[in-house]
Each structure stands twice: as C-alpha cells, then as structure tokens.
Amino acid sequence: MNKICKWTGVVLVSLIFGCNPQKAESPQDYSYQVPVDYYKLNNGLKVVFSQDKTAPTVVVAVYYNIGFRIEPQDRTGFAHLFEHMMFQGSENLGKMEFVKLVQQNGGVLNGSTRFDFTNYFEILPAHKLQTALWAEADRMSGLAITDDNLINQQGVVKNEVKVNVLNQPYGGFPWLDMPQYANENWYNAHNFYGDLEDLDAATLEDVKSFFDTFYAPNNAVLVVVGDFEKDETRQWIQEYFGDLPSAELPPVADISEPKQTAEKVFTKPDKLATRPALAFAYHMPERNTPEYYAMGLIDQLLLQGDDALLNQRFVKEKGYTGSVDGGINLLGNMFNYNGPMLWMGSLIHDAEVPSDSITAVLNQAIDEFTSKEVTQADLDRALIKMRSDLYSNLGGFFGFGRADLLASFALFDDDPGRINLLEGEFRKITPDLLKRTAEEYLVPENRTILILEPTTEEN
Amino acid sequence: MKRITLYLFNIVICLAVFAQKQTPPAGGTPKDFTLPEKTTFKLDNGLTVVMVPYGNLPKVTVSAVVKTGNIHEGEGQIWLADITADLMQEGTTTRTAQEVSLAAANMGGQINIGVGPNQTTASGEVLSEFGADLVGLIADVLQQPAFPGGELSRLINDRKRDLSVQMSRPQPQATEKFNKIIYGNHPYGDIYPTEEILDSYTIDDVRKFYSDNFGAQRTVVYVAGVFNEAEMKEAITKAFSQWVTGPAVSFDVPEAVAKPGVEILDRADAPQSTIIMGLPVVDPSHPDFIPLSVTNYLLGGSFASRITSNIREDKGYTYSPRSTVDTRYGAATWYEMADVTTDVTGPSLKEISYEINKLRSEVPGVEELDGIKNYRAGIFVLQNSSPGGIIGQLSFLDLYGLDDSYLTEYVKNVYAVTPEQVTEMTRKYLDYEKMTIVVVGDKKVIEKQIEDYQNALDNF
Numbered sequence: 001m002n003k004i005c006k007w008t009g010v011v012l013v014s015l016i017f018g019c020n021p022q023k024a025e026s027p028q029d030y031s032y033q034v035p036v037d038y039y040k041l042n043n044g045l046k047v048v049f050s051q052d053k054t055a056p057t058v059v060v061a062v063y064y065n066i067g068f069r070i071e072p073q074d075r076t077g078f079a080h081l082f083e084h085m086m087f088q089g090s091e092n093l094g095k096m097e098f099v100k101l102v103q104q105n106g107g108v109l110n111g112s113t114r115f116d117f118t119n120y121f122e123i124l125p126a127h128k129l130q131t132a133l134w135a136e137a138d139r140m141s142g143l144a145i146t147d148d149n150l151i152n153q154q155g156v157v158k159n160e161v162k163v164n165v166l167n168q169p170y171g172g173f174p175w176l177d178m179p180q181y182a183n184e185n186w187y188n189a190h191n192f193y194g195d196l197e198d199l200d201a202a203t204l205e206d207v208k209s210f211f212d213t214f215y216a217p218n219n220a221v222l223v224v225v226g227d228f229e230k231d232e233t234r235q236w237i238q239e240y241f242g243d244l245p246s247a248e249l250p251p252v253a254d255i256s257e258p259k260q261t262a263e264k265v266f267t268k269p270d271k272l273a274t275r276p277a278l279a280f281a282y283h284m285p286e287r288n289t290p291e292y293y294a295m296g297l298i299d300q301l302l303l304q305g306d307d308a309l310l311n312q313r314f315v316k317e318k319g320y321t322g323s324v325d326g327g328i329n330l331l332g333n334m335f336n337y338n339g340p341m342l343w344m345g346s347l348i349h350d351a352e353v354p355s356d357s358i359t360a361v362l363n364q365a366i367d368e369f370t371s372k373e374v375t376q377a378d379l380d381r382a383l384i385k386m387r388s389d390l391y392s393n394l395g396g397f398f399g400f401g402r403a404d405l406l407a408s409f410a411l412f413d414d415d416p417g418r419i420n421l422l423e424g425e426f427r428k429i430t431p432d433l434l435k436r437t438a439e440e441y442l443v444p445e446n447r448t449i450l451i452l453e454p455t456t457e458e459n
Numbered sequence: 460m461k462r463i464t465l466y467l468f469n470i471v472i473c474l475a476v477f478a479q480k481q482t483p484p485a486g487g488t489p490k491d492f493t494l495p496e497k498t499t500f501k502l503d504n505g506l507t508v509v510m511v512p513y514g515n516l517p518k519v520t521v522s523a524v525v526k527t528g529n530i531h532e533g534e535g536q537i538w539l540a541d542i543t544a545d546l547m548q549e550g551t552t553t554r555t556a557q558e559v560s561l562a563a564a565n566m567g568g569q570i571n572i573g574v575g576p577n578q579t580t581a582s583g584e585v586l587s588e589f590g591a592d593l594v595g596l597i598a599d600v601l602q603q604p605a606f607p608g609g610e611l612s613r614l615i616n617d618r619k620r621d622l623s624v625q626m627s628r629p630q631p632q633a634t635e636k637f638n639k640i641i642y643g644n645h646p647y648g649d650i651y652p653t654e655e656i657l658d659s660y661t662i663d664d665v666r667k668f669y670s671d672n673f674g675a676q677r678t679v680v681y682v683a684g685v686f687n688e689a690e691m692k693e694a695i696t697k698a699f700s701q702w703v704t705g706p707a708v709s710f711d712v713p714e715a716v717a718k719p720g721v722e723i724l725d726r727a728d729a730p731q732s733t734i735i736m737g738l739p740v741v742d743p744s745h746p747d748f749i750p751l752s753v754t755n756y757l758l759g760g761s762f763a764s765r766i767t768s769n770i771r772e773d774k775g776y777t778y779s780p781r782s783t784v785d786t787r788y789g790a791a792t793w794y795e796m797a798d799v800t801t802d803v804t805g806p807s808l809k810e811i812s813y814e815i816n817k818l819r820s821e822v823p824g825v826e827e828l829d830g831i832k833n834y835r836a837g838i839f840v841l842q843n844s845s846p847g848g849i850i851g852q853l854s855f856l857d858l859y860g861l862d863d864s865y866l867t868e869y870v871k872n873v874y875a876v877t878p879e880q881v882t883e884m885t886r887k888y889l890d891y892e893k894m895t896i897v898v899v900g901d902k903k904v905i906e907k908q909i910e911d912y913q914n915a916l917d918n919f
Contacts, residue, residue, distance in 0.1 A: 030517040030587045030685070054514045055844035056490035092480045096772055100763045101483055104830030106837020109762075125837055127487040134483050155775025155800075162730045163778050163798040169627040227490070274623045305569045306548075307560035315617075316556065322617035348624060350616070381564050388518065388567025388586050395516045398841055456627075 034394060034402060034419045037230065038410065043246040044218025047237055048406045048416045050225045052399065058226035059399045060122050060132040062140070063407040066214035067116035068192040069339060070253045072206070077194010080113040081157050081202055082210050086120060087111065088149040090139040095149055101135055113192075114331050116338040117411060123398050126227040130236050133222075137240035140220070143211055147204060154199055161193050169272035173452050174279035174346045175330040181266045182281045182448035187255040188340050216247035221410040225399040257283065257340035263444040269455045277452040278358045279346035282441055284328060287338065288413070293425045294437035295343060296334050297382040299327055302369065303345055304385060313365045314347060320358065321347040333393065335405055335422070338412040343441075355451045363444075370438045374431040386426050394419075492840050494866055495849060498688065504704045505676035507857075508695050511683040511849050518567075519590040519684035520846040522582035523597050524854045526708045527672035528575050530646045530788070535659070536668075537652035538618060542660055543668045544572040544579060545614045552603040556610075562596055565589075570600055576647060577710065577788045577858055579673075584846075590686040591694035598698035601678075604669065608662040615657050622651060629733040629798070629899040632724055636897045637735045637794065640722065645713035647787055674705010679857055683846035712789025715739035717893040721909055725902035732804040732900030736811060737794025740888045742786050743859040747884065749869070751793075753876045754884040755784050757831045758818055759795050765814045766795060774810065776803045788858060793889060801901050805908025808896065809915055818885040822878045836870045892916065 037049040071079040089095045102109040107124030120139075122132045165171035176193055183189035222241065224233060260283055285291035302309050303326050306316075310324045326345030328334035334341075349358060393401040402419075410416040497511045532539045548570065550556040563569045566589035572581045581601050585593045625631045635651050642648030680699065682691055717738040741747050752760075759766035759782025770776045780797035799807040842848045843866075856865055898905060 032515065032517050052515070055840065056492050057840060057844060092482075096763060096768060100830065103761060103763045103834045105486065106833045106840070108838070108841070123841065125489060125840060127489050129486070130484045131486045138481075138483075152772065152775040156771055156778055159731065159776070159798065159800055160778035162800070167629060167726075167729055167731045167733075167798065169624065272627055274627045275620055305560070305564055307557070307564035307569070312557065312560075319613035319616060322621055348620060350620060381561070384567045384586065385564055388584075391516045391518050391586070392584065395514065395518070395845065398844060 032391065032394075034406075036406065036417050036419060038416050041217065041238065041242055043242070043244055044216075045241050045244070046221035046410045046414075048221060048223045048410050049228075049230055049233065050223070050402055050406060051228065051230065052225065053227045055398070056126040056227050057398055058124055058126045058129045058132070058224065058228050059403045060124070060129065060136060061119060061223045061225075061400065061403040061407055062121070062136050063117045063119045063221050063223070063411055064215055065116070065219045065411050066118055068113050069115050069187045069255055072210075073186060073190075074198070075194075075202060075206060076191050076198045077157070077161075078198070078202060078206065078210065079118060080192070080194065081153065081199055082207060083111045083113045083118050083120075084153040084157055085143065085145055085150065085207055086139055088143070088145045088153060090144060091142050092138050093135065095145075098135060098139065101131065105131055107132070114336065115329070115341075117336070117408070119404070119407065121400060121403065123400060129224065129228050129233065133233075133236050134240050136222070137244065140215060140217065140241065141244055143207070145204070145207065150202065150204055150207065154202065157194070157199055158196055161196065161199075165193060167272075169270060169274065170277060170348070170452065171272070173268070173270070173277060174281070174344060174450055177268060178279055178281045178342060178344055178448065178450055181264065181450055182283070182342055183257055183340065185255060185257050185340075187253060188257055212247065213250055216249070217241060217244045218246035219249055221407050223403040223407045223410070225403045225406070255339045260446050264448040265451070266448070267451045267453050270452050271455045273452060273454040274456055275348050276351055276355065276454060277346060277348040278355050279344060279450045279452075280359075280362060281342040281344040281448050281450075282446050284341040284343050285437065285441060287341070290429065290433060291437045291441070294429045294434050295328065295441065296386060297379065297426060297429055297434060298438055298442075299334070299343060300382040300385045301378055302365070303327060304389075307381070309365050309369060310345060310362070313361055314358075318361055320349045320353050320361070323347070332404075336408040338408075351454075355449075359449060366438070366442045370435060370442065374434045376431065379429070379431055379434065383426055387423055390422060494843055497853070500692070502675065502696060502700050504700065504702055506699050506702065507679040508692075509679060509681050509853055510686075510688060510691060511681070511846075511853070512686065512688065513683050513846055513849060514685060517587040517685050518584060518846070519587050519593070519682060519686040520582065520584045520850060521590065521593050521597055522580050522681045522850050522854070523601055524679050524681065524857070525579045525581075525601070525673055526577060526677040526710075526858065528577050528579050529650070530576050530710055531668070531672050532646050532649075534644075535656055536664070537646075537649045537656055539660060539664060539668050540574045540579065542611075542614060542618060542657075543665050544574045545618070546606050546610065546665050547572055547581075547600060547604040547669075549607050549610045549614075550605045551599045552605050554599065559596065559600060563593070566593055568593070570597060572600075578854065587685045590682070590684075591690050594680075594682075594691070594694045595698050598702075601673070602699075602702050606662060606666055606669070611660070611662055611665070615660060618657050619654050622654065622657070626651065629726055629729065629731075630796075632726075633733045633735045633796070633897045633899045636722055636724060637737070637895060640718050640720075640895045640897070641715050641739055641792055642713050642790070647713055647790060672706060675699065675702040676704050677706065677708050679854065681850040681853060683849045710788045715790050715792075717890075718895050719893050721896040721898065721913065723902050723906065723909065724897065724899040726899050727901060729899070729901045730801055731798045732801055732807075732898050732905055733796075733798050734804070734807060734811075734896070734898050735794050735796045736808065736891075736894050736896045737792050738888075738890070738894045740784060740791050740793045742789060742791040743855070743861065747887070748784075749872045750876045750880045751884045751888055752784055753828075753831060753835060753873055754818070754881045754889075755782055755793060756835055757823060757828065757881060758782055758814065758885070758889070759811075761831070761834055763830070765818070766811055769810050769814055770797065770799070770807055774803070774806075776800060776807050776810075786859075801904055804898060804900060804905040805912040808909065808912045812891040812912075812916065815885065815889050815891045818882060819889070820882075822882045825878055828876070828878050828881060832873050832876065835873050839869055839873070
C-alpha cells in the first residue's frame with residue numbers, strides 16, 4: 001500500500017520518459033499519442049482522421065452541431081425524433097436499406113442525440129469504409145421519407161420513452177429530470193425526450209425544415225478512425241461529400257444559464273418506485289477553463305470509484321446506499337458537450353433514512369474536502385484515475401470513444417488535436433486551485449437537490 | 460494461430476425498382492483477420508493462466524475467472540454467491556477495504572467481483588505500468604478475504620434494497636418468472652431471493668460457500684492489453700502459486716423441458732407490456748449451436764432481423780425488441796423479449812409467432828442469409844478486437860469445454876450454414892406452440908388480447 005502511494009508522484013513524471021520506476025533498468029514506453037489529421041472541405045465539412053491498424057475495422061462517425069438543447073420550443077423531443085428519421089430513407093436508400101447495408105456488410109451502427117450534437121456512426125470491416133462514406137454522404141444530401149415512416153417512428157420513440165421513463169421506477173431520474181429543475185434557461189431546462197403530445201404533433205414539414213436548417217456539411221464533422229489509407233479516403237470523401245451545398249446557419253442561440261444564487265430543493269413523486277432516492281447537482285465551471293479541469297479531478301476524488309469520498313461516506317461508513325452514481329454530463333462525459341453543465345450525483349436509500357440525513361452527510365463530506373489541504377497523494381491519484389479513464393475512452397467501443405472525442409473537439413473547438421493536450425491540462429491543476437474550485441462551486445447556493453418520493457401503495 | 464479470411468459476400472441491395480437511384484460502392488478486398496496470439500501456462504496447484512498481448516493503448520485488463528457462481532447455491536441460498544463476492548470486497552487479511560480501494564485507484568482502476576450462474580470474476584483494468592501490481596492485489600482479494608462479520612448486515616441491507624428496486628421493474632419480474640418456469644427448482648430457476656432468505660445469511664454461510672467453491676483448480680487468470688509478458692508471468696506465478704488447489708470443477712446441470720403456456724403478471728395501468736417468449740434450446744457444446752445462433756440473428760437477434768423489422772420498423776409497437784440464445788453451462792434458452800404498447804400486446808405476440816412460423820415453413824433467401832452471415836462474421840471480428848472482448852471469448856470457450864478450433868473455425872462454420880439448415884433449426888428448436896410466454900402488464904386490458912392471440916394460433 002505505502003509502496004504504491006510513494007510511487008504515484010514518480011510515475012506521473014516518468015510518463016514523459018515512459019519508464020516504470022520499479023524497473024528502471026528495463027524502461028518501457030507506456031505513453032500514448034492519438035494520431036490526428038484534420039482538414040476541411042470547401043463546403044465547410046470538417047474531416048478528422050485517426051489511423052490505428054490494431055484491428056481490420058474502421059469507425060465512421062458523422063456529428064451534426066445540433067443537440068436537443070436548441071430544438072424548436074413547441075416541439076420538445078424533436079431533435080431525437082429527427083435522429084430516428086435519418087434511418088428512414090434518403091436519396092438512394094429506402095427505409096431499412098441503410099440499416100441492412102451496414103449490417104449485411106458485417107457492421108454495427110447507431111445514432112444518438114445529446115445536449116449539443118446528434119451523431120450517427122458505423123463500425124465496419126475495414127474494406128467497407130468506402131461503402132459507409134457513400135451512405136453517410138447520401139443521407140447528408142437529403143431525406144426521402146413518407147408520412148408512414150414518420151408515424152411509425154413516432155410510435156417507436158413513444159415506446160422508447162415508455163420503456164425508459166414511464167414504465168420504469170426511477171425513470172429519467174436524475175439524468176432527464178435534474179436539468180429541468182436545476183436550469184432556468186428553456187434551452188437547458190426542457191424535457192429533452194419530449195412530451196408525448198409534442199412528439200405526436202410533429203409533421204413532415206417540421207422534419208424537412210429541421211433538416212434544411214441544421215443538416216448541412218458546414219454544420220458537421222466526419223471522423224474516420226481505424227485501419228484505412230489516408231489518400232484514397234480523402235478522395236472518396238471529396239467525391240461523395242465535396243459537392244454537397246453548404247447552408248446558411250441560423251444565429252447561435254443564447255444557451256447561457258443565469259448564475260444561481262440560492263439553493264433549490266424539489267420533490268418528485270414516483271408511483272413505481274419502492275425506495276426513496278436523492279440527487280444533487282452543482283453547476284459546472286465554464287468548459288475548458290482551469291476550474292473546469294479542476295472539477296474533473298474533484299469528480300474523481302469525490303464520486304468516481306469505490307475509493308471516492310462520497311462512496312466511502314455513504315456506502316461504507318453510513319450504509320445508506322449500495323453506491324453513489326454520477327459525474328459530469330450523465331449523457332456522455334466531461335468532454336463531449338458545449339454549454340452549461342451539471343456535476344451530479346444520486347443514490348437510492350431506505351425510507352428509514354430521511355433526506356435531511358443524506359444532505360447532512362453530503363454537506364459534511366464536502367466541508368471536509370474543502371476545509372483541509374488537498375494532498376499531493378490525492379491529486380496524483382485523481383490524475384492517474386483520469387488518465388486511465390481517458391485511455392479506456394480512447395479504446396472504448398472499438399474506437400468509437402476516440403471518434404467521439406475527436407468529433408466533439410472539432411465541432412466545438414475547431415481543434416481535434418486537443419485530444420492530446422488533455423493530460424497536460426489536468427496536470428497543470430495545483431492542490432490550491434482544486435481547493436479554491438471546490439470552495440467556489442460546491443456550495444449550497446450553486447446546488448439543486450431533487451428528492452424522489454415513492455408513492456406506491458406499500459409505502 | 461491460424462489466419463482467418465473473412466469471405467464477406469458483397470451484397471447488392473435491391474434498388475432495381477428505382478432505376479435512377481445509385482447503388483452503394485461495394486468496397487475493397489477483405490483484409491486478413493488474425494486472432495490475437497495467446498500464451499497459456501499452468502501452475503502446479505492447477506491454476507491456468509492465459510496472456511494475450513493486444514493493442515497499443517497503455518492499459519491492461521486482468522480477470523481471474525473462478526468456475527463457481529449461483530449454480531453452487533444450495534436450497535434457500537439464493538444470492539449467497541453474490542453476498543460472498545460482496546464480502547470479499549471488504550478487505551483481506553493484510554489490507555482493509557479502503558486500502559484495497561486506494562491501492563487499485565492508485566493504479567487507475569478498481570477491483571470488481573461479478574457473479575454469474577457459472578462464473579465469478581474478480582477483475583481490474585489499470586494503466587499498463589501497474590499490471591503486475593494489479594495481479595498481486597487481485598490474488599490477495601481472491602485468496603485471503605478477511606470476511607469481516609461486522610460488515611455483513613450492511614451488505615445484506617444493500618442487497619435487500621437492490622432486490623426491492625429490481626422487483627419494481629417489469630423486465631426482472633418477467634425474467635424471474637420465465638426462468639422459474641423453465642428451470643424449476645434448479646439454481647438456474649431461482650434468480651431472485653426474498654428478503655427473509657437474505658436476512659438468514661451468517662458469516663459462517665459465507666465462509667463455507669467460499670471454502671467449498673474457491674480454489675486454484677477452478678480458476679483461470681486472463682491478462683489482455685499492453686504489458687510486459689515476462690514480468691507478468693513472474694507476478695502471476697508468485698501471487699497465485701501458494702493458493703490451495705481447492706475443489707474440482709463441478710456443475711450439476713438441469714433437465715430443462717419446454718413448458719408451453721401463458722403467465723400474466725399484473726402491473727396495473729402499465730403503459731407497456733413486457734413480453735418474454737421462449738423455450739430451452741441446445742447449449743454451445745452442441746453441434747447445432749452455431750446454425751441455431753445464425754438462425755437467431757436472422758429471426759430476431761439483429762436490427763434488420765425479421766421480428767424487429769416487423770414489430771418495430773413496420774408496426775411501431777416497440778422500441779427495443781430482441782431475441783437471444785441465453786446460455787449457461789449445460790443449458791440454454793432462446794427467447795424474444797420486447798416491451799410493447801399495452802393495446803398491441805396480443806398483436807405483438809401474433810406477429811412474433813407469425814415470423815417464427817414463417818421461418819419454419821419457408822426457406823429464407825440466399826441473399827438474406829448471406830447478409831446475416833456477414834453480420835455475424837463482422838461481430839466476431841469485433842468480439843476479438845478489444846481486451847475485454849478477447850477475455851470474454853476465451854472464458855466462454857473454457858466454460859463450455861470448447862477448444863481453440865471453435866474460434867479458428869468459427870467464421871468458416873458460420874458461412875457453411877445453408878438456408879435449408881436455418882429452416883431446419885427453426886423447426887427443430889423454435890416451436891412457438893411449445894413456448895413459455897410471460898407477460899408483465901395491465902391484466903385487465905391485456906387478458907382478452909392474449910386470449911384472442913391463443914385462439915388465432917390455429918389459423919397460422
């Protein structure tokens with residue numbers, strides 16, 4: 001145990017030289033740089049390559065700069081419903097043909113809608129890259145869908161909401177609920193999954209207008225990760241995407257969130273749940289600031305893993321719950337969003353423990369964290385955990401995790417190369433900044449508490 | 460290791476009806492896929508070690524897979540395997556629980572112990588420079604658990620809370636009932652305990668379960684990722700050589716037979732019905748397993764499969780329907796599971812049965828099947844292209860007593876499946892009239908629909 005603590009400081013420094021401190025005589029390089037090539041087509045489409053020939057597979061991901069935050073105000077859930085429509089038929093591929101094309105060529109595919117982007121991706125055998133690029137360009141060039149397709153997917157999406165929210169205890173708690181309570185600006189505070197009536201109200205005209213507004217090459221990034229040759233890939237991209245017209249993009253919406261000045265506490269009844277639950281959320285420092293990186297490390301020390309302070313207090317010492325879950329951006333990670341965000345945690349507990357006792361333990365733990373100096377050993381541990389998470393992310397889902405970070409940094413910062421600067425940014429954080437960030441942000445005035453109250457008959 | 464070439468057929472999507480449409484480019488020539496090389500060795504106490512260097516990200520995964528789990532729970536001992544695993548994470552004879560957590564965190568990971576029907580897995584995923592230390596930590600947790608009695612009531616209470624939450628969800632309710640009907644009183648049929656059962660456990664029960672079931676002979680240690688092989692071999696030998704040989708691998712398998720019938724579990728006013736519909740089939744050691752598995756992908760086990768195309772993409776009844784061949788040692792079930800809107804519960808059952816019946820009576824087209832084979836071959840490459848996936852594949856082989864040729868011949872065997880065989884497999888194994896159907900839903904609304912479905916079966 002002591003042995004490991006003593007190392008940690010050494011290890012961080014040794015990363016640069018890549019040697020294991022215990023085996024200095026046989027240095028082994030354990031550092032990693034993500035290969036990144038970045039360019040733009042004349043129509044504004046951003047393109048990122050990251051070559052990696054470990055496996056004969058390739059990831060193709062297209063991210064559009066349209067998330068559920070900025071969907072039309074009378075059409076909650078529309079960004080997500082629209083994502084489903086992107087699988088319903090395009091210029092050259094009819095309904096189900098896109099799905100079959102990928103699957104019959106040995107690949108998997110999916111799409112998802114998040115705060116600040118909607119993505120579509122395929123993971124395929126490497127020699128099918130050209131096929132995937134063609135298909136993504138085809139649906140970027142235009143949709144060809146019918147009323148029947150729309151009605152069908154309204155049914156599918158309503159079933160998605162039912163299975164994930166309406167027919168589930170703790171459905172939407174806290175990932176879908178908390179932004180609606182903690183935020184004030186409609187863009188950040190509406191129901192992203194959508195009210196069933198709004199979903200029903202969507203028309204083909206809405207679909208067309210949404211596509212024309214947001215689904216243009218100059219509002220997107222194309223990422224290719226895996227086993228491919230750059231020159232031919234560039235040629236295919238030029239051939240398939242090069243002639244797509246760019247569009248005039250709407251003015252950027254004001255998604256800023258007013259500064260919170262007093263604690264907010266809400267109770268949500270849940271008729272399916274059997275045990276109470278409590279969630280807490282604090283507004284995050286602005287993205288890419290030193291305080292933002294500091295919060296990433298605070299998250300590691302307070303919430304991530306069974307060594308984290310809140311897990312130690314709530315789980316091991318008090319026995320209030322089996323685990324405290326949460327983090328920064330529950331619908332992704334601390335890198336793939338671009339706007340106001342929450343650091344959030346939640347736990348399910350027994351009825352015998354009142355919510356006040358939960359909040360008291362939370363307050364004590366945070367006081368304890370902010371009142372004493374952050375030790376170098378703690379900071380080192382946070383950095384190691386962060387670095388380990390980052391590498392897992394890069395390898396996650398057969399390279400899709402890497403594509404996700406590259407797409408986010410290209411889309412939001414016009415700089416996918418940031419992927420290789422993250423470790424350095426975290427390493428700049430001092431114990432002092434960590435402490436100051438906790439003191440400034442982890443205060444009740446910056447916090448929303450959401451209490452889930454079971455209203456089942458047995459309670 | 461033998462090279463495998465993926466003979467991916469180039470599927471030409473039928474776009475002929477719209478002559479002006481473009482067809483997708485077919486792509487290039489398939490690249491060779493080689494299964495990652497592995498090194499295997501055994502310690503004198505019977506423990507097996509498999510090391511697979513893979514990839515370039517500086518992380519390493521270590522998994523110690525012990526062939527014990529819920530199957531070894533006695534009568535009235537449901538979740539004793541899980542409680543034992545929980546308590547193993549509460550410290551060793553030389554480290555407190557917090558010291559274990561901190562040690563793992565200082566390597567960039569944590570130790571997890573997962574319990575399944577046949578396997579209990581202690582694993583961690585850390586930065587490469589700490590691989591050897593992770594081995595030591597996992598060995599300590601596995602071999603010298605302190606089993607602190609003072610923590611037992613807290614862990615039991617956590618499990619009771621978890622049980623209560625699980626049983627308030629419709630999917631676990633359906634799965635529990637389905638397994639109970641199929642497997643009866645065998646441990647495979649008892650997947651959730653009662654609070655009373657959980658309350659009954661003592662520290663002696665836990666100690667006994669541990670000493671009866673853990674030991675070197677039942678354990679395979681897998682290492683995958685980026686690591687120094689010589690250093691790892693030395694670390695594993697040092698950390699595990701002293702462990703007791705322990706009990707031999709021993710599984711008492713059930714005799715599962717189809718039990719046709721419909722069971723409705725009432726969930727008043729539920730907006731959806733959770734359907735599970737299936738029956739026992741052959742496990743992976745049977746020669747029919749691969750053709751059956753290909754059949755499953757075509758029928759309901761993929762996005763473009765027939766059942767999903769029908770009840771999701773055509774009818775909009777559901778969001779995430781899926782069929783699965785769910786395997787355990789010496790047993791397996793095939794089932795379709797779907798959460799469907801309440802008012803189309805009967806029609807959903809009808810469409811699922813219709814698709815099964817259709818595949819039983821009509822041989823599928825070559826093109827459709829070729830597409831499914833390509834998909835399965837592509838998934839196979841992905842399954843063997845990450846440290847976690849590689850360990851999963853190898854421990855699957857080990858559990859079911861399959862040799863390396865299962866993997867090296869897998870793609871060839873998938874491509875050998877014929878359309879006639881798919882229909883034969885459906886006829887042989889997937890008779891919807893023999894299936895157990897469990898529906899968790901709003902009984903007052905769905906009862907009549909289910910009756911109508913049963914009456915309509917004769918008309919297929």
